[in-house]
Amino acid sequence: MIFSAPLYIKDRHCGYCNDTKSDYFALESQAKDSNGKSRGGSGDGGVGGELSTKQSIMVGSSITSMTCENYDELINQGFRRSGTFLYKSDLLRTCCRLYTIRTNMSYFKPSKKQRKAINRFIKEICPDESQLSPVVKNSFNLDRILEAQLKSTTFKIKFEPSKFSKEKFQLYKKYQVAVHNDDPSEITERSFTRFLCDSPFTGDEKRGTYDQWQSLDINNWTKETNEKRIGPTHACYYLHDKLIAISVLDFLPSGISSIYFIWDPDYAHLSLGTISGINELQMSQSLGYDWYYLGYYVEDCVKMNYKANFGGEILDVCSEVYYPMEDVKPYLQNGRLFVIGTIGETKQGSELDYEASGRTKGDTVTELNYNAAEDIFGGVDVYRKAKDEARQLLSDHDIGRSDEYKLPQVMPGLIPLSKIQQWLDVGIIGDETSIKIDMFGGVHKFLLGNLNREGRGFYIDCIRLFGLEKMKNSTMILQ
Ligand SMILES: [Zn+2]
Incomplete structure (x- = not known):
C-alpha cells in the first residue's frame, strides 16, 4: 500500500444531517452534559469543545496504490473509499455515526414495499408474465426477478470498467441535481471522475479480463467455470437501449461492495435502488461471494437507514467484529455510539487478542453483553490517561510532541x-524498525531511530490508523 500522511479532517459539511442536528452526541452522558462542554478539557485530544462543531469529522488518507485484498481488510476496519481517498469517521466526535453494514441472502426477508417494487419492475421489463413461472398464492418467489431479467427483451445490465463516459456523466448530473439538489455548475466531469471512476487499485484489477466480465452477465452466473472478478466496476442498467442507472461497485475477495447508485429521476417509479440492492444480493450469492457490503449505515438519517431493509450486521470498530443488526439496534437509537463490551475484553479501540478469543477479524458474533461505549469513552479519566501516555511516549521514545499528534489521543477504532x-517497550516497534518513505521523487528506506521526532510521530499515527501488519509492506508519501 502506498499512501500519504493521515489527515484529521474537521469542520467538514455533513451531507447526512446538513449540520442541522439538535442532538449530535455519541453518548448519553454527553447529551445530558450542558452542551457537551468541559468534557476532557480542550486541546488535549479529549472530546472537549470539539463537540459543539456539529459537523462531520473524519480521518483519512490519499491512496496511491493498494490491492483489493488490502481494501477488503480495511473496510472490515470501518474504512470506505471515495475515489482514491480512504476514510473513516471519528465516531466519538462527528455529528452522524457511520457504521459499516454488510448483509447476505440469509439475512434478507423482502418487505411488502420491496415486493411491490419487484412486481412493478417485473411488469415493466417483462410485460408478458405468461413467460415467467406462475405466482404461487400467498408466497413470494424472489427468483422471478432474475427470470424476468433473463427473458426481458428491453432491459439489460452491462458490467464494465469504472471508466468515464459522457453518457454516464450526463446521467450523474441529472441525478445529483434532481435528487440531491446539487448546484449544476458545481458538477463537473472532473468531480464525477474523481468520485466514481478513479480507484487506487492496480492495473489488472482495474481492467478485469474478458472472461471475468462475461461471467458477470446474468446468463453466466451459475457456470462453474467462473473466475471470480476482483476490482471496481460500473454496472450499467439499460432500458430500451437507454442508460437509466449505474451501480458503482467494488468486487472484493470477501464480497461485493456498493459505492454509489445513480438513477434517472424519470424512472423513479421503478425503485431502481431497491432493485439494484436485490440484484447485488443475488449476484453475491450466485457468484460465491460471502457478503454484500452496503457502505455506511446511519441510524438517524432517512437517506441512509433504508439499508436496514436488507437486513444484515453492523461492525463494531473497536473489536472489528460484526453484530446482527437486530441485536444492536437498541444501542444505535438517537444516533449513539455502540461498542459491545464483553467484560474484561474490550478496551478503548484496542487490538483484541483474537487468538485467545477464538475469533478472527470480521467474524459475526451473536452473544451480546452490553453497550460499553459509556464505560469506555464517557469518563474524563480516559482522556487524562491518554494525555499522560502521549507525554510518556515523548519522554521515553522521543516520539511526537504531545500537542503535535495529528490523530486524537482517544478515538474508537484507533x-x-x-x-x-507496550509495543515499543517489548521491541515490536523500535529504532531498528524499517520504514519506506516516498520523498524527493524516490522511495527511501529509513530506520525509525533515524527519523526525527515529527517523523516518528507520523509513523505512529499511521500504525494507529492502519494497524501494525499493514505498515510492514507499506510506503508512506511525505509531501
Ligand atoms: Zn451529520
Missing part, C-alpha cells in the same frame, strides 16, 4: 497510545 507504548 490503536490506543498505551498499546503503542
